[in-house]
Amino acid sequence: MKIIIAGAGEVGFHLAKLLSYESQEITLIDTDKDSLAYADNHLDIKVVRGDSTSIAILKESRVESSDLVIGVTSSETINITVCVLAKQLGAKRTIARISNTEFINHKDEVGFTKFGIDELISPEALAASEIELSLKQSSFDDNYEFEEGALTMAGLTLSKEAQFVGRTVKEAAQIFPEIHFVPIAIQRAGTQYTLIPRGDTIFKEGDTVVFITSEGGAEELCKLTGKIIREIKSVMILGGTQIGYKTARDLSDKGYNVKLLEQSKERAFEIADNLPNVLVINSDGRDVDILDEESISDMDAFIAVGNNSETNIMSCLVAKSKGVKKSIALVENMDYFELSHSIGIDTLINKKLLAANNIFRYIRKGEVVAMTKLNNMNAELLEFEVKSTSAIANKYIKNIDFPRSAIIGGVIRNGVGLIALGDFKIQEGDRVVVCCLLRSIKGVEKLFL
Template structure:
């Protein structure tokens, strides 16, 4: 696929890197020579120096043969303008990064597609939504919802107390036949290998296991693993960035008691004026004494979304040491994901990864509705819509020639999520959630084309 990315900032560069690994034909446009030079020497991509709003530059990038145009510069207005131009010059599909989430809310009413913009993404809004979901499913390390929670992905590390530790998947299914969850990926403790579980796969203490749950499955999973899905009410947020602001606003509107710490006086007063339900404190939240003065020990959750990843991590560790049960840190360095659980932080959020997940579904073949990469695991979760001519249509799961490194986690039919086992028959219009290792993605895609 021929893809053009406008903007070589942190999101653009990360996207170019991930997409180049997929052997896509990538062109990166940016006016900054230094940023382009780094990308040119580190990635197998083509670079074009110049202003992406220039028609001449877009033509130099061969926009007329572009299948996917992604505008992710730091300027919302530039991204919108560039996508409109790209569409008029022949780009098949366009995606614009925006910061004003009103555009997403009123997308259909305004009719952005009529202007030439097929999709709008806001990394900040995605991060705020991810934080909210992590608080909702507080006992799990990783979460993702399909179709507003019809099916939910939940990841956790198995403690010794888990009822099915030492048992195979088949044995666990026989002991707990009425459960509403199924394991879809396992990473053994101390290894980097991802296993797609089969009937004879044994659960072991310390395994990082990703499950798909239907309604009620999350509570069952907590009960069988000895986890407690604690109700979270009191939340402290460190940092008044766009993500901090959106998180505080959304949580306060949903009844949480939100307290936000912001060191910049002007920014703190600005947020306080706009968010009347949030207690905004103009103070440096990196100071342990300040955190104690603000009763951090009484908080149910601590969310660090400041501009510095290391500060966010250290602040979460301080919160943990004071007894806070749920900690969430915003990080920019992808390498930190491997360390998150070993150093004691519950959830890490990365804007670049969230944006990439949102965009990646457009390069997958088949009717991909949603997609997410599993943190620390060499696997993807894809939601496909079944068409009448799909190879899986009107077939039972056990009769489909599915690769051994992939598994169907569940099916959403008419808005209802179901854990689908071997005798389940897939129908046109079903939305099928599949977990697969990267090497089997192309094989899986062919089944849903």
């Protein structure tokens, strides 16, 4: 695919990097000379210096033959303008990054597609939604919902209390036959190797395992793994950033008791005026004495979403030391993911990764409805819609020539999530959730064309 990215900032560069690994033809446009030089030196892509809203610059980038144009500059006005111009100049599909979530909430009413914008994304809104899901599924380290929870991905590390440690997948299935979850990916303790579990795969203590669960599966999984289901009621948020604001607003609207710490006096008063149900405290959340004064030990969860990743991580560690059960940190550096898990932070949020996941489904072949990359694993989780022409249609799973490094985690049929095993017959219109290692993605895509 030929892809044009307008904006060489954090999200744009990260997208360009991931897409270049996929052997896509990438053109990156920006006015900043240094950002482009860095991208040019580190990535196998084409860079164009100039205003991405310039028709001449877009034509120089061969917009008329582009498959996808993505506007991810820091200005939503520029992003929208780029997409409108690109579509008029011949681009097949456009995606605009925006910060005003009203646009997303009313996109059907406004009809952005009529202007030439196929999709709107807000990394901040995606991060706020991810945080809310992490609180909802507080017993797990990694979460993702398909079709508003019809199927849910849940990731956790197996302790010795897990009842199926030491057993094979097949043995566990025989002992616990009426379960509503299935393992789809495993990373052995102390390794970077991701494996797709088969019947003879043995669960081991310390494994990081990703499961797909249908209704009731999360509760069963907690019971069998020794995890405690914790209800989150009181939440403390560090940082009045866009993500902090959106998270505080959404959680307070849903009945959570929310405290928000913001160092800037002006910003603190602004948030307090807009969010009357949130207790806003003008203080430095890095100060341990302040955290004690604000009764951090009584909080069920601590969410650090300030502008500095290191501060977010350290604040979460302080919260954990004070007995807070759930900690969530916003981190910008992808290298922090593994490190932070190893030192005890429960959930990590990365805006760039969330935005990339949201955009990547347009890169994949077949009717990809949703996708996410598994944290710290060399695997993707994709939701495909089965068409009448799909090779997988009207076949039993056991009779499908599926790649060994991929697995069907579940099927959503008429809005209901189902754990699909070998005797399950795939039908047209089904939405199939597949976990696959990167090397098998092309083989999986062919089954859904």
